Amino acid sequence: MKNINKEKKLTKDQAIKKIELLKKDLFNIRFKKINGQIENPAQYNLIKKNIARLFTTVKGEKWARKF
Numbered sequence: 001m002k003n004i005n006k007e008k009k010l011t012k013d014q015a016i017k018k019i020e021l022l023k024k025d026l027f028n029i030r031f032k033k034i035n036g037q038i039e040n041p042a043q044y045n046l047i048k049k050n051i052a053r054l055f056t057t058v059k060g061e062k063w064a065r066k067f
Contacts, residue, residue, distance in 0.1 A: 015054045022051050
C-alpha cells in the first residue's frame with residue numbers, strides 16, 4: 001500500500017521513466033521464467049500490476065487536466 005501512494009506522487013516524467021525500467025525488468029524476468037531460473041514467480045505478476053498502476057496515474061493526470 002505504501003508503494004501505491006509513492007507512485008501517485010510521482011511526476012509524469014518520473015512515472016514514464018519508472019515504467020520503462022519496469023518493462024526492462026519484465027523482459028528479463030520473462031527469459032528467466034522460460035529458462036526456469038526465476039526464484040519468485042509471483043514477481044512477474046507484481047511488475048505487470050505496477051506498470052498498470054503507473055499507466056493509470058499518468059492517464060488520470062491527463063483526464064484531470066481536461067476539466
